[in-house]
Amino acid sequence: MNNPLSPDVRPPEPNVSQTELDVDPGMDAPSMDGIPDFVKLGSIPVDYIQRVETDLLESVVQLDGSTDRTGFCRFTLQNKGFLHSHSKLFLSLIPNATNNDAFMPVQVGVGALIQRAVLKVGNQVINEISDWSQLHAVKSSLISNEINKEREQYMTGRLMNHGFRYESENYELAPTYGLANGREYNGIDLKQMPFAKMDGATAVTIATSPVYSVDLSDLFPFLKTHQLPLYMIDQPINIELTWSPPNKARTCINANDTVDLPYTIDTTELKFCADYIFYGAGDEMTRYADANKDLSFSFVDYRSNVATIDSTAAVTVVRNIGMANRMVTRVITVFNRDALGDQTLLNKYGSLGLDVDATGGATDGAVGNLSYNLRYNDRYEFATDVNNSARLFSLLTDSEGVPFLTKGEYCGNDAVITANTFEGLRDDQNLSNNFFYISTRLTGGRVGSKGIEIHLNATDLRTANGPTSIRCYAEYLRVARLRNGILDIANA
Numbered sequence: 001m002n003n004p005l006s007p008d009v010r011p012p013e014p015n016v017s018q019t020e021l022d023v024d025p026g027m028d029a030p031s032m033d034g035i036p037d038f039v040k041l042g043s044i045p046v047d048y049i050q051r052v053e054t055d056l057l058e059s060v061v062q063l064d065g066s067t068d069r070t071g072f073c074r075f076t077l078q079n080k081g082f083l084h085s086h087s088k089l090f091l092s093l094i095p096n097a098t099n100n101d102a103f104m105p106v107q108v109g110v111g112a113l114i115q116r117a118v119l120k121v122g123n124q125v126i127n128e129i130s131d132w133s134q135l136h137a138v139k140s141s142l143i144s145n146e147i148n149k150e151r152e153q154y155m156t157g158r159l160m161n162h163g164f165r166y167e168s169e170n171y172e173l174a175p176t177y178g179l180a181n182g183r184e185y186n187g188i189d190l191k192q193m194p195f196a197k198m199d200g201a202t203a204v205t206i207a208t209s210p211v212y213s214v215d216l217s218d219l220f221p222f223l224k225t226h227q228l229p230l231y232m233i234d235q236p237i238n239i240e241l242t243w244s245p246p247n248k249a250r251t252c253i254n255a256n257d258t259v260d261l262p263y264t265i266d267t268t269e270l271k272f273c274a275d276y277i278f279y280g281a282g283d284e285m286t287r288y289a290d291a292n293k294d295l296s297f298s299f300v301d302y303r304s305n306v307a308t309i310d311s312t313a314a315v316t317v318v319r320n321i322g323m324a325n326r327m328v329t330r331v332i333t334v335f336n337r338d339a340l341g342d343q344t345l346l347n348k349y350g351s352l353g354l355d356v357d358a359t360g361g362a363t364d365g366a367v368g369n370l371s372y373n374l375r376y377n378d379r380y381e382f383a384t385d386v387n388n389s390a391r392l393f394s395l396l397t398d399s400e401g402v403p404f405l406t407k408g409e410y411c412g413n414d415a416v417i418t419a420n421t422f423e424g425l426r427d428d429q430n431l432s433n434n435f436f437y438i439s440t441r442l443t444g445g446r447v448g449s450k451g452i453e454i455h456l457n458a459t460d461l462r463t464a465n466g467p468t469s470i471r472c473y474a475e476y477l478r479v480a481r482l483r484n485g486i487l488d489i490a491n492a
Contacts, residue, residue: 085227
């Protein structure tokens with residue numbers, strides 16, 4: 001496994017199917033008179049003339065959630081230029097007056113606020129991802145230590161940076177490792193950065209609650225490889241977000257704070273920073289639009305499927321996750337305890353691993369022994385079920401890229417993770433065995449009419465913290481056709 005403790009150069013972007021998804025290369029707009037294909041990011045020279053206009057947009061609809069309903073937000077974009085893929089959504093929470101030390105879950109950061117993300121043009125949905133924050137946790141594991149420490153903890157609230165823990169007065173022996181944010185431990189406890197705390201003690205501390213951002217391309221995979229030609233579209237373009245519940249799901253709290261208190265979205269800080277790009281020094285964009293009145297391009301989207309299993313005995317799961325007649329490129333599977341709350345480092349966004357006890361059963365917070373396979377088109381993806389953690393990790397690496405995880409975080413109760421604390425919460429109890437992801441690139445072509453079946457055999461899918469939710473994300477290909485200002489979306 002990759003050693004997340006060593007300084008590394010950030011790896012290339014994950015081996016995602018977006019680089020391979022052109023179902024018909026002939027559909028892409030050709031270059032004309034030296035004008036590149038503005039829609040495809042990889043086709044635009046880095047030195048091509050461009051101008052950027054930035055609008056700070058207010059939400060047209062904003063409704064925060066409650067204990068019995070989800071919140072909702074909508075932004076409407078202007079039909080001008082190209083939408084920059086790294087436009088930002090700014091988010092902040094109003095601290096609860098009872099607690100002084102709340103912070104964002106360390107592996108998803110401010111992404112914990114977003115439950116569902118939708119990008120729409122007219123009535124056509126380009127990307128729609130439910131349980132987005134759980135998928136975001138998988139993608140966040142690909143971020144290196146240095147990036148987490150030097151950028152992400154300031155911009156997004158993510159802090160999965162590892163550091164060695166040396167023995168007291170012995171700077172040559174480091175028997176354990178734990179979270180590191182650039183501050184020194186106060187004895188055995190590491191405090192969050194002052195700016196990152198949500199302190200509800202006074203009006204002054206409430207006013208200085210941190211503001212974080214979410215990259216638009218992280219919300220919508222379409223924008224990883226394409227730009228929306230907004231000026232060529234005659235329909236309204238909307239971003240719709242469903243918020244996570246304000247209680248339990250949004251923050252983490254210090255071991256001494258009060259659990260299950262609401263944290264509401266600060267509407268004064270809720271903004272969408274839309275960057276509109278204009279290319280060329282003359283009429284290049286007009287000529288591009290005139291030459292591409294019928295423009296098609298392909299991209300990926302995700303569909304989630306959730307099953308809840310409540311069993312303390314060995315259980316066999318055979319579940320059809322759908323996706324019939326679609327070009328599915330990969331399937332990602334995670335195991336969550338939705339009942340987990342805020343007095344943790346990961347909240348409910350950790351994925352339970354394989355740790356077993358001395359009798360072969362599952363320890364608390366684990367799924368025990370596991371075997372895994374996929375079946376579609378009347379064949380299994382693997383000749384025999386995969387039940388080896390090293391093999392499962394290899395599948396994850398082949399599908400997503402190299403995650404910055406240790407073995408203990410991925411699939412075991414690792415004594416090497418320090419028992420020291422972060423905001424009073426033990427690293428070993430919160431990080432061990434909580435980053436177990438399964439991802440498989442499919443090799444059997446288009447899925448037939450029977451869909452995809454996931455086959456699981458597990459020792460135990462319940463602990464004292466409630467039943468296990470099995471989330472499967474199927475990545476599949478879609479095709480967008482922009483014709484005379486109207487965008488149509490279809491499955492590839």
